Amino acid sequence: MNASAKILLRGSSLLVLIVALQSTVAASVDDAQSFALQAAEPYVKEGFQVREDYWGGDLGSGEKKAVRQQLFKGNEYWFWLGTEVERAKISVHIYDSDGKLAEEPDGWEKGHFAAAHVIPKTTGSYFVIVNVEESPEERTHWALVYGFR
Amino acid sequence: MTPFTKYLKLSTIAAAGLTLCVHGAEVPQRIDIKQLSKTVEDVVVPLPNEIFGALNKLGTVNWKEHVRNDKGTNFTERPRIALLLGTVIADGFIAVQAEDAPTVKEIGQRVLALAKGIGVGNSITPHAKAIIEAADKRNWDSVRQELDRTQNSVQQAMNEVHDEKLSQLVSLGGWLRGTEVLTSVVSKHFSADGAELLHQPDLLSYFQTRLQAMPEFNLPILREIGDALVQVKPLIDVGNARIPPKSVKKINDITTRLGSGIVTRD
Numbered sequence: 001m002n003a004s005a006k007i008l009l010r011g012s013s014l015l016v017l018i019v020a021l022q023s024t025v026a027a028s029v030d031d032a033q034s035f036a037l038q039a040a041e042p043y044v045k046e047g048f049q050v051r052e053d054y055w056g057g058d059l060g061s062g063e064k065k066a067v068r069q070q071l072f073k074g075n076e077y078w079f080w081l082g083t084e085v086e087r088a089k090i091s092v093h094i095y096d097s098d099g100k101l102a103e104e105p106d107g108w109e110k111g112h113f114a115a116a117h118v119i120p121k122t123t124g125s126y127f128v129i130v131n132v133e134e135s136p137e138e139r140t141h142w143a144l145v146y147g148f149r
Numbered sequence: 150m151t152p153f154t155k156y157l158k159l160s161t162i163a164a165a166g167l168t169l170c171v172h173g174a175e176v177p178q179r180i181d182i183k184q185l186s187k188t189v190e191d192v193v194v195p196l197p198n199e200i201f202g203a204l205n206k207l208g209t210v211n212w213k214e215h216v217r218n219d220k221g222t223n224f225t226e227r228p229r230i231a232l233l234l235g236t237v238i239a240d241g242f243i244a245v246q247a248e249d250a251p252t253v254k255e256i257g258q259r260v261l262a263l264a265k266g267i268g269v270g271n272s273i274t275p276h277a278k279a280i281i282e283a284a285d286k287r288n289w290d291s292v293r294q295e296l297d298r299t300q301n302s303v304q305q306a307m308n309e310v311h312d313e314k315l316s317q318l319v320s321l322g323g324w325l326r327g328t329e330v331l332t333s334v335v336s337k338h339f340s341a342d343g344a345e346l347l348h349q350p351d352l353l354s355y356f357q358t359r360l361q362a363m364p365e366f367n368l369p370i371l372r373e374i375g376d377a378l379v380q381v382k383p384l385i386d387v388g389n390a391r392i393p394p395k396s397v398k399k400i401n402d403i404t405t406r407l408g409s410g411i412v413t414r415d
Contacts, residue, residue, distance in 0.1 A: 049293060052301035053193045070195055070352050073345060074203035091176075099182040123203075125351045127182065148199055 028084055029056045033143035035082030039113040040147055043078055048147035056143040059132040061088075067128050067144070071120040079128055079146045081114040088135035090142065092116045095127045102126060192355050194320040196300070197327035198242040198293055200346055204334055205246070207343050212247035215330045216240070218255065221412040227267055228366040231315040232411050234263040234303065235322025241280070241296045243330060245289050253284035253292055260299055267315065269306035273299055314366070317359045321374070322411060324356065329408045332401035339394045347400065350386035353378055370410050377403045 033054055040050045055067050071077060081092040092114045096102040107116040118126065132140045204210060217240050224230050237259050244252040257280035264273040276299040283291035300323070304316040328347070335343035360375045381403060384396040 049198075049290070049297070051193060051196070052297045055193065068192065068351060070192070070349050072195070072200055072203040073342065074206040075199065093176055095180050095182070097182065099180045101176060101178045123345045123348045127180070129180070146193070148202065 028058075028141040029143060031084035032056060032082050032141040033145065035084060035112060036080045036143045036145045037082070039080040039082055039115055040078070040145055043080075043147055047149045048076075048078060049149065050145060050147040054143050054145045055128075055130075056141065058139040058141045059130070060139060061132055061135040061137075064129055064131040067130070068125050069128055069146070071118065071123065071126050073120045073123045075120065075148045077118045077120070077146055077148045079116045079118070079144060081130055081142060081144050083112045083132070083135075083140050083142045085135050085137050085140045086112050088112050088137070088140050089133040090114045090140075091131045091133055092144065093129045093131075094118045095129065096120075096122070097125050097127075099127075192352065194324060194352065194355075196242065196297055197239040197323055197330070198245070198296075200327050200331055201242060201246050203346055204331060204343060207340055208338065210246070210334050212243060213249065215243050215333065216247045216249050216252050217243070218252055219412060221259075222414045224266070224414070226368065227312075227315055228318055228363075228368055228371065229411075230263055230267045231307075231318035232322040232370065234260065234267065235300075235319040235324075236326040236408065236411055237263060238296055238300050238319070239323040239326035239330075241299075242293065242327075245292050245296070248287065248289060250284045250287055254281045257281045257284065264303055264306075267303075267307070268310070269303055272302045272306040276302060314359070314363050317356075318363075321356050321359070324352070325374070325404055325407055325411070329401065329404035332397050332404060335397050336394070336401050339397065341391050344392040344394070344397050347385045347392055347397065348387070350382065353382055353385065357382070369415050370407075373410055374407055377407055 033056060036054065037050065040048070044050060057065065059065060079092055079094065081090055083090055088111070089109070090112060091109045093101065093107070094103045094116050102118055102120070104117040104119060108114065116128070120126065128144065130142055130144055132142065201210075201212075221233055221237070224233065237256060241253060241256040241260065244256055257277045260280075261270060261273050261277035264270045276295050279295045280292055280299070283289075283295060300319065304319055307313065307316040307319070331343075331346055335346070357375070357378050360371060360378070363371065381400055384400055385392060
């Protein structure tokens with residue numbers, strides 16, 4: 001094989017590897033999102049409009065992340081968290097801009113699903129804390145969707 | 150945005166977020182927010198109808214008077230098309246609030262034309278069709294859902310071709326139009342709760358940061374929006390204080406002027 005062919009072959013192999021890696025990673029976050037949407041499904045019947053946009057990423061076991069979200073007084077919100085790692089235990093909680101727990105008591109955690117409910121007392125920024133409490137995986141993909149009515 | 154690009158973007162947000170230690174299953178009643186990053190690296194920008202829904206609960210709004218039928222100018226500059234696209238989608242939500250089926254259908258067509266103008270028409274065609282069909286059936290929840298899907302698809306398609314900045318301009322256009330209508334409604338029938346819906350300082354900071362990162366889009370309208378956001382910031386960033394009628398009126402003047410600038414040629 002001449003040098004050009006070798007370079008072409010190596011380049012192609014690298015490209016295939018990158019594409020394969022991208023597909024694997026993307027599929028995991030997409031899977032996490034589909035589980036989050038699955039958790040949201042029953043609430044659609046109750047009049048919640050679930051947003052198309054979402055947050056996502058990956059966390060190690062015992063790690064938390066915070067994201068900030070603008071909420072409006074008068075609306076009612078549910079945040080649904082999902083992961084494709086079935087044996088993971090995850091949670092989601094919501095705090096106001098003073099750092100005070102702002103959620104309703106009917107939030108829930110069921111293995112690789114979790115949800116938090118908030119009826120904002122004021123309009124402004126809130127912090128949504130996502131937690132992978134336990135997971136058999138080194139990194140656990142998560143996705144968070146929300147709905148309002 | 151491809152899933153992987155989105156993943157990368159979201160990972161960046163996550164990286165900018167806070168990694169905390171696990172304190173066990175008990176939910177802390179309070180967290181130290183000073184530990185959290187003050188930077189809004191990325192946000193899910195609220196849809197206009199998220200604000201309109203809250204506004205509706207404060208009293209009856211005559212949405213028909215806010216419906217806009219003007220098709221606007223045909224721009225060739227992609228940033229201008231992106232801004233306009235955001236405002237037209239917001240107009241779609243207003244027309245849905247007004248249950249104005251003919252306008253919703255026109256907006257469906259307009260959104261498609263603008264998306265084509267910016268090179269992402271293919272991803273919008275099914276949504277535009279769904280908007281028109283749902284408007285025919287007066288299925289307003291479906292129209293709302295399709296408008297959200299439209300905006301999401303436009304932005305994903307833009308991000309796929311690394312046009313994230315244009316995607317942000319779509320969000321900005323929608324936010325400005327939503328704020329224009331919100332302040333118009335609240336100015337006419339002032340209530341402290343209505344004015345409180347303007348309390349969005351982090352979102353405004355987010356848009357300011359994004360605009361500052363677009364020096365290559367050397368357009369007067371973007372400079373005008375940047376200057377206007379500087380004026381609006383102290384009016385809505387009032388902490389626990391109430392936003393007075395005078396501020397609401399001033400924000401309405403500013404956003405109305407910007408709204409007019411977005412739909413007309415310089």
